[in-house]
Amino acid sequence: xxxxxxxxxxxxxxxxxxxxxxxxxxxxxxxxxxxxxxxxxxxxxxxxxxxxxxxxxxxxxxxxxxxxxxxxxxxxxxxxxxxxxxxxxxxxxxxxxxxxxxxxxxxxxxxxxxxxxxxxxxxxxxxxxxxxxxxxxxxxxxxxxxxxxxxxxxxxxxxxxxxxxxxxxxxxxxxxxxxxxxxxxxxxxxxxxxxxxxxxxxxxxxxxxxxxxxxxxxxxxxxxxxxxxxxxxxxxxxxxxxxxxxxxxxxxxxxxxxxxxxxxxxxxxxxxxxxxxxxxxxxxxxxxxxxxxxxxxxxxxxxxxxxxxxxxxxxxxxxxxxxxxxxxxxxxxxxxxxxxxxxxxxxxxxxxxxxxxxxxxxxxxxxxxxxxxxxxxxxxxxxxxxxxxxxxxxxxxxxxxxxxxxxxxxxxxxxxxxxxxxxxxxxxxxxxxxxxxxxxxxxxxxxxxxxxxxxxxxxxxxxxxxxxxxxxxxxxxxxxxxxxxxxxxxxxxxxxxxxxxxxxxxxxxxxxxxxxxxxx
Amino acid sequence: xxxxxxxxxxxxxxxxxxxxxxxxxxxxxxxxxxxxxxxxxxxxxxxxxxxxxxxxxxxxxxxxxxxxxxxxxxxxxxxxxxxxxxxxxxxxxxxxxxxxxxxxxxxxxxxxxxxxxxxxxxxxxxxxxxxxxxxxxxxxxxxxxxxxxxxxxxxxxxxxxxxxxxxxxxxxxxxxxxxxxxxxxxxxxxxxxxxxxxxxxxxxxxxxxxxxxxxxxxxxxxxxxxxxxxxxxxxxxxxxxxxxxxxxxxxxxxxxxxxxxxxxxxxxxxxxxxxxxxxxxxxxxxxxxxxxxxxxxxxxxxxxxxxxxx
Numbered sequence: 001x002x003x004x005x006x007x008x009x010x011x012x013x014x015x016x017x018x019x020x021x022x023x024x025x026x027x028x029x030x031x032x033x034x035x036x037x038x039x040x041x042x043x044x045x046x047x048x049x050x051x052x053x054x055x056x057x058x059x060x061x062x063x064x065x066x067x068x069x070x071x072x073x074x075x076x077x078x079x080x081x082x083x084x085x086x087x088x089x090x091x092x093x094x095x096x097x098x099x100x101x102x103x104x105x106x107x108x109x110x111x112x113x114x115x116x117x118x119x120x121x122x123x124x125x126x127x128x129x130x131x132x133x134x135x136x137x138x139x140x141x142x143x144x145x146x147x148x149x150x151x152x153x154x155x156x157x158x159x160x161x162x163x164x165x166x167x168x169x170x171x172x173x174x175x176x177x178x179x180x181x182x183x184x185x186x187x188x189x190x191x192x193x194x195x196x197x198x199x200x201x202x203x204x205x206x207x208x209x210x211x212x213x214x215x216x217x218x219x220x221x222x223x224x225x226x227x228x229x230x231x232x233x234x235x236x237x238x239x240x241x242x243x244x245x246x247x248x249x250x251x252x253x254x255x256x257x258x259x260x261x262x263x264x265x266x267x268x269x270x271x272x273x274x275x276x277x278x279x280x281x282x283x284x285x286x287x288x289x290x291x292x293x294x295x296x297x298x299x300x301x302x303x304x305x306x307x308x309x310x311x312x313x314x315x316x317x318x319x320x321x322x323x324x325x326x327x328x329x330x331x332x333x334x335x336x337x338x339x340x341x342x343x344x345x346x347x348x349x350x351x352x353x354x355x356x357x358x359x360x361x362x363x364x365x366x367x368x369x370x371x372x373x374x375x376x377x378x379x380x381x382x383x384x385x386x387x388x389x390x391x392x393x394x395x396x397x398x399x400x401x402x403x404x405x406x407x408x409x410x411x412x413x414x415x416x417x418x419x420x421x422x423x424x425x426x427x428x429x430x431x432x433x434x435x436x437x438x439x440x441x442x443x444x445x446x447x448x449x450x451x452x453x454x455x456x457x458x459x460x461x462x463x464x465x466x467x468x469x470x471x472x473x474x475x476x477x478x479x480x481x482x483x484x485x486x487x488x489x490x491x492x493x494x495x496x497x498x499x500x501x502x503x504x505x506x507x508x509x510x511x512x513x514x515x516x517x518x519x520x
Numbered sequence: 521x522x523x524x525x526x527x528x529x530x531x532x533x534x535x536x537x538x539x540x541x542x543x544x545x546x547x548x549x550x551x552x553x554x555x556x557x558x559x560x561x562x563x564x565x566x567x568x569x570x571x572x573x574x575x576x577x578x579x580x581x582x583x584x585x586x587x588x589x590x591x592x593x594x595x596x597x598x599x600x601x602x603x604x605x606x607x608x609x610x611x612x613x614x615x616x617x618x619x620x621x622x623x624x625x626x627x628x629x630x631x632x633x634x635x636x637x638x639x640x641x642x643x644x645x646x647x648x649x650x651x652x653x654x655x656x657x658x659x660x661x662x663x664x665x666x667x668x669x670x671x672x673x674x675x676x677x678x679x680x681x682x683x684x685x686x687x688x689x690x691x692x693x694x695x696x697x698x699x700x701x702x703x704x705x706x707x708x709x710x711x712x713x714x715x716x717x718x719x720x721x722x723x724x725x726x727x728x729x730x731x732x733x734x735x736x737x738x739x740x741x742x743x744x745x746x747x748x749x750x751x752x753x754x755x756x757x758x759x760x761x762x763x764x765x766x767x768x769x770x771x772x773x774x775x776x777x778x779x780x781x782x783x784x785x786x787x788x789x790x791x792x793x794x795x796x797x798x799x800x801x802x803x804x805x806x807x808x809x810x811x812x813x814x815x816x817x818x819x820x821x822x823x824x825x826x827x828x829x830x
Contacts, residue, residue: 085708104700106700
């Protein structure tokens with residue numbers, strides 16, 4: 001670059017943004033408690049914290065969506081006031097939201113142009129917008145078709161549209177709110193390449209995350225928040241994952257829980273050449289065969305969308321098997337209804353916990369008994385036995401450490417971690433014979449993740465057969481006795497714990513068979 | 521008897537009155553379409569039309585000026601729209617229910633004003649047909665398309681205008697985005713509230729004109745409940761037309777042509793029970809709705825109040 005003050009987009013750099021003593025109070029919570037935070041041109045500053053630690057609140061203040069009760073913001077050393085996203089954009093601050101702020105029914109160009117004045121007055125000037133989009137995209141080698149409709153794009157591509165949108169508006173500082181949460185590992189790598197280039201070019205990036213290895217990999221500095229308070233800021237090179245985790249949670253965190261030595265028992269769940277369709281009409285599963293024993297966790301690894309959802313759904317009775325058989329303890333349960341599988345003590349922890357795991361507008365107590373509400377002791381002769389339900393719920397709330405104001409609280413008002421605890425409590429407390437756990441820790445913070453993993457190991461110890469479907473390789477490796485890799489609906493291979501190295505799994509996940517096979 | 525329908529004169533008559541009868545539907549439906557594209561379902565169209573019809577008629581009757589009548593209808597419709605906007609945008613009221621409230625208000629209020637200010641049914645001399653030079657001389661076509669009154673022409677011009685605004689202007693882009701993903705629009709500095717106020721007030725204004733087109737251009741009288749469900753059909757036509765101006769036009773034409781046909785059947789005394797004849801357009805609407813609605817996706821944010829999330 002010739003002009004050191006300019007970014008490749010032509011925008012002037014932001015040398016520094018400083019937030020001083022920022023406080024924000026919501027009814028009943030101090031979401032941000034005198035927090036200091038700053039970011040400079042040419043660095044990635046990671047903002048790390050558990051869910052509810054105040055990361056998003058702080059950043060929404062910087063982006064003008066919330067107004068701080070106390071504190072000030074300085075741009076290049078001068079105090080500024082930001083009262084709306086429009087103000088933030090005018091100061092060169094852009095935000096990539098965790099849930100993309102795109103209109104699916106509009107084209108890329110229309111999404112980018114939305115809200116901006118047009119060179120043609122009241123008429124849109126999409127040709128011009130498209131040209132500029134292509135210019136900006138070429139700087140970072142992003143492939144983007146301005147005329148494509150957003151609904152046609154993959155999640156990774158949509159994220160690029162968000163970046164372009166911010167650059168188009170002249171952003172010199174980007175707030176990236178959990179940008180990797182929705183990406184596949186490959187997309188994350190591509191995304192990091194773009195981030196590296198942007199930092200080199202002089203952008204200031206704020207990276208919000210609760211994934212430690214990503215923070216360690218990408219950031220120059222890291223600030224940890226906990227319960228709305230800043231715990232500290234450090235150069236990333238001077239910290240370790242373990243330090244950061246302890247900071248975040250406020251106590252020592254056990255990354256690799258003790259698995260103990262468990263003797264596995266008889267086969268509890270068996271799939272024999274199971275095939276099924278998918279929502280897209282293409283085959284979902286292709287002749288999948290596997291067995292899970294009592295006292296065993298079988299991990300199912302794979303890149304998102306390779307049949308994991310179909311696998312969980314068919315076993316749970318939510319999707320029709322087109323050929324093959326499923327056995328639960330020697331009984332052929334192929335295409336049994338979910339209710340019958342419940343009777344046979346199969347438990348299911350679904351991937352979409354808010355949609356499939358519970359009823360948002362039901363109370364904690366009602367959700368706790370969803371699966372067995374029609375049976376003793378929760379009801380008799382069609383009448384709910386509210387007293388017994390209440391006793392049962394109280395027991396589970398304390399046993400599973402569910403943080404809820406009361407059992408009458410609606411599920412939707414709880415945090416993701418607590419919602420998952422309710423699902424776990426309901427599914428596990430009945431002492432199931434087999435458990436299907438689909439992405440059980442996705443989106444949970446470290447504390448809750450640790451808890452869920454402990455519970456699954458506890459079930460293994462008790463003698464249940466556990467299928468753990470996860471896209472998080474660390475999780476698979478930490479918990480599984482054996483690992484099945486699924487690719488395009490087929491089980492590529494099943495590896496024993498000893499043979500399941502990251503490299504080998506990675507190849508299988510990409511559909512490549514390593515030369516030497518290891519029978520399970 | 522049926523063969524009487526197939527004489528040239530009758531066919532031209534059916535088509536010409538079909539074109540004319542689509543007028544109120546077009547104003548009301550295009551207005552309603554703007555509201556729905558921005559995410560607001562206004563079921564109060566009927567009430568807005570009734571008050572618009574009364575205002576236009578009364579002002580035209582007392583001042584003798586039809587244009588003042590139109591203006592009055594627009595103002596009354598806009599005020600109704602303003603109230604609807606306040607209730608749905610600021611108070612986050614359930615849209616279907618509040619719309620029905622506004623319908624009942626319009627129904628009652630127009631009747632009350634009619635009783636108090638007029639008392640008896642009177643007539644005005646409405647907008648006269650205007651023959652478009654040259655074009656109106658084309659046999660058949662001229663009579664069907666180019667010998668109508670001003671409000672009829674206006675209704676048809678509204679369709680391409682609406683299409684243009686929706687698809688070619690920044691305002692249209694804002695309206696579409698607010699109806700699909702208000703959070704996204706909000707994050708880009710688009711005021712969701714302002715866009716919705718605009719579309720609801722525009723919808724009310726056009727509903728007022730729709731009412732006026734009945735009372736001072738097509739029927740030239742005002743009676744209690746003279747719209748008799750027309751405003752609700754207009755809402756249905758928006759669904760029918762897949763939230764697109766040309767689709768709405770197609771729906772309005774289909775409906776009014778069938779309506780015109782059944783009127784002529786009655787006029788000619790063809791022995792079909794009049795009840796059956798009157799039902800025809802409605803049955804047709806239901807059938808077409810059943811067939812078409814499932815294929816077209818409604819704006820995602822339709823009927824959802826917008827509130828910034830925490």
